[in-house]
């Protein structure tokens with residue numbers, strides 16, 4: 001099929017996630033190498049989003065590609081009830097990254113949504129409590145359970161959802177739900193609010209609090225200092241398990257192995273996906289502290305998937321973790337953070353539409369506004385009218401760069417392997433796309 005025929009076939013036969021199907025017109029991607037994607041017409045795009053904030057190694061890293069090929073020639077599949085060599089090795093490597101002195105174990109899933117659902121099942125089984133608290137303005141996956149955990153409009157299609165899930169507000173300094181401009185006051189009020197929710201929901205019925213340590217697709221909101229440590233303290237006070245959803249923030253994205261390492265708090269379970277294989281193959285999982293995992297030594301673990309710990313995926317994961325370690329990529333996000341912060345703040349000085357630049361590691365967002373003084377969003381959050389955003393992303397692609405956003409937020413999260421020269425190219429493309437955006441058509 002030629003490029004046009006492929007486009008027609010795709011539009012006719014594929015349902016694409018999250019969009020109004022009639023309005024779709026993305027490039028037809030056929031190849032990836034390093035920081036770049038290539039379409040069927042031979043256009044090249046700098047991937048400023050690392051896929052879905054997940055291709056942390058850049059595209060087609062040969063060490064992972066070779067490991068996948070090697071595994072495919074040896075063993076493509078074995079039922080998860082068997083033990084498997086690559087799975088044992090990957091779990092051992094993951095155990096080295098866990099935050100617990102007592103160590104821990106991993107339950108493998110196919111992706112992030114399953115990981116969050118399985119984490120919640122595990123804490124419900126082990127604690128005998130049923131309720132789960134999660135944040136508004138969070139995303140935890142699209143399946144009915146994970147969709148119920150989600151705290152924004154991607155939850156609505158799952159409603160009424162699964163029982164026992166209660167949402168609460170977390171800090172968001174640029175648009176404080178707690179009516180303050182002072183991050184310290186924001187943290188204090190957010191923790192008072194959370195404790196009220198806990199007590200009014202009956203603390204003894206709450207199995208877990210599930211949180212993204214840095215809010216991801218809802219706008220890269222970095223919680224002010226002390227918030228997550230405060231949540232940890234509340235969990236300790238009320239015997240509640242803390243689950244960190246590190247699906248987007250894991251594996252070097254924030255300039256450390258995990259966001260909880262960088263931020264300095266200790267969850268009881270950590271869910272992961274995306275970066276564990278640099279998204280080359282589907283894999284997710286739940287890391288569980290040993291004292292909790294041991295519960296399942298004499299109780300059945302009632303979780304399982306045909307693809308739990310799929311040999312191909314875990315082989316890809318093992319190779320990916322090796323590259324992160326050997327190429328120093330867990331920490332490289334700190335260098336990228338310096339470049340991104342200064343480059344994006346320079347763009348902000350030039351383009352009044354950029355209300356806030358925020359981020360950590362190789363994980364940034366630009367929040368766009370109509371007016372910096374009032375902070376009125378350029379397009380309404382969760383609104384139906386995308387305004388100039390599709391035109392902005394199209395302008396960006398014309399200048400050889402790709403990223404995605406939601407409503408008035410643009411994500412900037414390049415692979416951890418990005419070079420300074422590539423990043424500068426991306427910043428120039430963003431600059432030109434913003435310039436085009438502010439010129440009336």
Ligand SMILES: Cc1ncc(COP(=O)(O)O)c(C=O)c1O
Pocket residue numbers: 052110111112113114116139140141142212216217245246247248273274284
């Ligand atoms: C924080 C977070 N949790 C969970 C998920 C869901 O992961 P998956 O799409 O692999 O089910 C995502 C996906 O973007 C995510 O960003």
